[in-house]
Amino acid sequence: MDVQRFLKPMQEISLDDKVGKTQFKIDSGHPHMKIDPSLCVSCSDKPCLYVCPVRNFRLDEAGKIVMSWEGCIECGGAIVACQRLGRRGLTWEYPRGGFGVRHIRG
Amino acid sequence: MRHVLPHRNSSFVPHVAEENRFDVVIVGAGPAGAAAALVLARAGLQVLVFERGEFPGSKNLFGGILYSTIVHRLLPGFWESAPVERHVTRRKFSMLGQEKELAFEFNCPAFNQPPYNHSFTVLRSQFDRWFAAQAEAAGAMLFNETVVDSLIFREGRVDGAIGRREDGEVHADVTLVAEGCNSMLALRHGFRKEFEPHRLQLAVKEMIGLPREVIDDRFQLVGDEGAAIEYLGGDAVQGLFGGAFIYTEKESLSVGVSCSLHDLAARKVTPHEVLEHFKKHPCVQPLLRGGEILEYSGHMIPEFGRETLPRIAGDGVLFLGDSAGLVNLSPFYHEGTNLAMASGVLAAETVLALKRAGKPMTAENLSAYTRRLAESFVLKDVSKYRRIPDFGVTHPQFFDRYPYLLTDLAKDFFTVSETPKGEIEKAIFRRLREEVGLFRLVRDLFAAARALR
Numbered sequence: 001m002d003v004q005r006f007l008k009p010m011q012e013i014s015l016d017d018k019v020g021k022t023q024f025k026i027d028s029g030h031p032h033m034k035i036d037p038s039l040c041v042s043c044s045d046k047p048c049l050y051v052c053p054v055r056n057f058r059l060d061e062a063g064k065i066v067m068s069w070e071g072c073i074e075c076g077g078a079i080v081a082c083q084r085l086g087r088r089g090l091t092w093e094y095p096r097g098g099f100g101v102r103h104i105r106g
Numbered sequence: 107m108r109h110v111l112p113h114r115n116s117s118f119v120p121h122v123a124e125e126n127r128f129d130v131v132i133v134g135a136g137p138a139g140a141a142a143a144l145v146l147a148r149a150g151l152q153v154l155v156f157e158r159g160e161f162p163g164s165k166n167l168f169g170g171i172l173y174s175t176i177v178h179r180l181l182p183g184f185w186e187s188a189p190v191e192r193h194v195t196r197r198k199f200s201m202l203g204q205e206k207e208l209a210f211e212f213n214c215p216a217f218n219q220p221p222y223n224h225s226f227t228v229l230r231s232q233f234d235r236w237f238a239a240q241a242e243a244a245g246a247m248l249f250n251e252t253v254v255d256s257l258i259f260r261e262g263r264v265d266g267a268i269g270r271r272e273d274g275e276v277h278a279d280v281t282l283v284a285e286g287c288n289s290m291l292a293l294r295h296g297f298r299k300e301f302e303p304h305r306l307q308l309a310v311k312e313m314i315g316l317p318r319e320v321i322d323d324r325f326q327l328v329g330d331e332g333a334a335i336e337y338l339g340g341d342a343v344q345g346l347f348g349g350a351f352i353y354t355e356k357e358s359l360s361v362g363v364s365c366s367l368h369d370l371a372a373r374k375v376t377p378h379e380v381l382e383h384f385k386k387h388p389c390v391q392p393l394l395r396g397g398e399i400l401e402y403s404g405h406m407i408p409e410f411g412r413e414t415l416p417r418i419a420g421d422g423v424l425f426l427g428d429s430a431g432l433v434n435l436s437p438f439y440h441e442g443t444n445l446a447m448a449s450g451v452l453a454a455e456t457v458l459a460l461k462r463a464g465k466p467m468t469a470e471n472l473s474a475y476t477r478r479l480a481e482s483f484v485l486k487d488v489s490k491y492r493r494i495p496d497f498g499v500t501h502p503q504f505f506d507r508y509p510y511l512l513t514d515l516a517k518d519f520f521t522v523s524e525t526p527k528g529e530i531e532k533a534i535f536r537r538l539r540e541e542v543g544l545f546r547l548v549r550d551l552f553a554a555a556r557a558l559r
Contacts, residue, residue, distance in 0.1 A: 006320050006396030010385070015378050018312070018402040025160065047371035053310040053378055053404035074165065075404045076288040077308045077367055077377075080301045085371050094290065097270060098160045098251030105313045105358070105401045106167045106230030 019054045019071045027099035031069045032092065033079075039089030040065040047081035048090065065089075073101045128152045130457060131267050131278035132246075133254045133291065135162035135238040137443045138427030139284035141450030143241035143248075144180055149458050153246040154276055155238070156269045158253040158285075163234030165286075167405040169311050169351045169362045171334055172233065173444035174224045176451060181240060185222065189232040191355035192332025193222035196325065199438065202341040202350075203513025207389035218331060227332050227353050227360070257281060257295055263421035263468070267291075280457050280467040281423045284450065287406045289416070289429035297425060298416030301408075303368035305495045307348060310377040310404035311362025312385075314397035318357050324393060325354055338437050340509025342384050344375060347498035347505050349437065350384045352393060358400060359393075361385065364407065366498060377404060407442065409435050409495045415488075418479075419472045424453045432484055435491040436558065445484050452478040490559070497557035501550060508550075511541060 040046070041064065048057040054071045057078065067090075074095070082090040094100075130146050132139045135157035146153045159165040171194055177184050185193075195217045200209035217223035242248050252269040258277060259265065266277035283291050287306075292298040316324075325333040335352040337343075342350035348365035363380045370377060384390060410416075410431035418425040426432075427446030434441035456475040457467070465471050479485040498505065518534050525533075538547065 001317065001319065006316070008396055009391060010314070010394045010397045012382075013399065018378075018399055021399050022401050022403055045371065050374050050376050051308060051367055051370050052376070053308070055376060055378065073403045073405075075308060075406050077306075077404075077406060080303060080306060080367060080406075081371050083300055084303050085368075093255070094158055094253045097158050097253045100165075101403060102160055102164050103167055103231040103401065103403060104164075105232075106163060106234070106403075 015055060022071075022073070023102040023104055024071065025099050025102055026070050027096050030096060030099075032095040032100065033067070033069050033072065034091055035065060035067045036089045036091075037064065039087045043087040043089060045085060047085040048078045051077040051081040053077070125277050126273065126275065127266075127277045128154045128247075129278060129461070130154070130280050130282060131276050132156070132282045132284060133267055134158075134284035134286060134427075134429075135241075135248060135250075136166055136234055136284060136286060136427065136446065137237065138429070138446035138450040139282065140234070140238040140241045141176065141180065141447040142282050142284065142426060142454040143238075143246035143450075144244050145451055145454035146457065147241060147245040149454075150245075151458070151461070153241075154278070155241065155246055155248045156252045156254050156267065156276075157238070157248060157250045159250065161235050161250055162238035162248070163231040166230040166234050167311070167403050168230055168443060169309055169360050169364065170227075170353060170440060170442070171225045172228045173441055174221070174226055176444055176447040177237070178221055178224060180447075180451070183220070185220070185226065188228075189236050190226040190228050192227050192327070192330050193217065194225040194227065194334050195223070195331045196327065196333040198333070198335040200335060200337045200342075201339070201509040201512060202337055202387055202389060203510045203517075204341060205388050206513035206517055208513045208516050213326075215328075215331070218329070225334075227334075227355050229355060254285070254291065255294075257283075257291060257423065264295075264423035279422070280472070282426055282450075282453055282457075283423060283429050284426040284446070285429055287408045287428040289425070292416050292425060292429055297418075297420065297423075303371065304347070304366050304499050305409045306367040307364045307407040307409055308367050308370060308377055308404060309362055309364035309407055310381055310402070311351075311360050312381070312399050313355075313401040314359045314361055314394060315357060315400045316359060316397050320396065321354055321357070321359065327354065330356075336437065336440070337384075338509065339505030340513070341387060342390075342509075343380055343505070344373075344383055345502075345506030345510075346370065346373060346375070346380065347502065352390075359397065361394065367406070368499075408433055419469055419475050421469045421472075422467050424456070424472055424475050426450050426453055432479075432488055434487045435494040436487075439487075441487070445488070448482060448484045449479060452482065452484070491557075493557045497553065501553060501557075503550065504554060511538075
């Protein structure tokens with residue numbers, strides 16, 4: 001065993017690369033969540049920007065919420081944050097059976 | 107693929123032509139649902155389990171230890187055949203300040219023999235799959251890849267569940283909901299209110315791969331011994347209400363953080379940033395050297411306390427495990443999977459007792475489940491630690507201030523100088539008085555003791 005390899009700090013990778021290590025079965029054309037931009041634009045705190053572990057909610061250059069759903073790990077954090085701390089612009093349901101995040105370790 | 111469900115006449119409910127009817131329908135094949143299915147199937151009942159994942163465990167995740175008294179009771183000596191990783195012999199409780207760590211450790215090689223102190227690290231995707239397979243082997247029918255969006259109501263009582271699939275409408279005398287923390291069914295049908303963000307912990311973790319020998323050596327483990335390190339508040343989570351953890355598996359580490367959903371939003375910090383901050387801490391970083399990320403994911407943990415527990419028994423329906431908010435919030439135990447399994451067993455025993463007595467599955471009769479939970483360690487422990495989420499809100503200093511201060515004081519104590527020791531001790535007490543105040547400190551310690559009483 002090359003001992004030196006295990007004495008070096010862990011290599012840092014981006015969040016997107018990290019999410020790329022997790023397996024998903026993408027249900028193309030069937031997003032399991034959607035946002036209502038008219039509600040999101042009036043949301044001052046935008047808690048979804050902070051609670052999502054994979055940062056599926058980001059701001060575009062105009063300051064509007066852009067949502068992606070493919071890398072969703074289905075934790076449910078964003079929906080609770082939106083309902084209780086936001087403007088309820090997000091609707092969410094479980095992905096179709098067998099689709100979505102697929103833990104091989106967990 | 108199309109499954110045709112067998113038709114069956116139940117002796118307890120009048121037969122209705124052309125409908126799929128089982129004795130029990132279970133939503134979710136995690137630890138709670140699978141434990142219930144195993145007990146019910148062994149007793150000869152017709153049991154159908156819906157699982158939304160490709161296979162049981164594929165949606166599941168924990169940062170943790172499987173406390174295995176219930177598994178051992180159901181499947182004695184399960185560790186011989188089950189996919190377990192290591193048994194935990196070394197536990198450490200730690201507080202991180204800035205470039206400092208103050209910890210206490212309990213190391214017990216005496217646990218190094220069956221039943222291994224009933225504490226194992228496992229990979230949930232593998233263990234839960236195995237556990238559900240035991241229920242299947244006992245005769246339970248498992249339908250994977252099926253989301254349940256609603257329960258069936260007939261004359262005001264729950265009469266089964268509707269799986270999102272062909273022939274997915276399945277009737278049953280009693281429905282057990284074990285669909286995890288988010289429990290959309292409990293919300294949809296009014297069994298729980300919307301969550302309060304300070305009563306939810308959002309946990310994220312990385313699975314970090316390392317050779318077995320490196321893990322053994324780095325964490326001082328022999329054979330299949332395992333280590334569990336839990337970090338309370340402080341710099342582990344940037345002062346948020348929560349903690350961090352490192353658990354050892356055979357050839358990987360589970361490294362993660364868990365923070366109140368409320369605090370993440372209020373402090374405008376993402377779980378991923380908190381995790382990266384933790385991993386870079388100088389007292390943590392050396393433990394992860396040379397590791398490679400294998401998987402990254404997250405999960406929510408219900409921290410309802412007892413007052414806000416959802417209604418867990420209704421006409422024809424019971425709620426189990428995380429769906430019932432059955433989590434032990436103590437910073438020293440962090441129990442969930444075992445409470446889930448225990449609730450599954452108690453729900454199954456309640457149903458069996460009513461079946462044998464020929465009694466209907468009314469809310470009143472099924473409330474025996476709540477009584478069984480209350481008489482067992484499950485609700486006793488949930489109840490004992492029910493004050494913790496509120497304590498986290500009223501006493502943030504235990505997370506954002508005291509861990510930093512305590513580690514600072516420890517540094518003052520251990521910093522080498524030619525100052526006489528008596529003067530060092532006096533200076534430490536002076537600092538404690540100035541920064542907190544003795545009255546405040548005593549009051550806070552009493553409050554903490556009360557929250558854990």
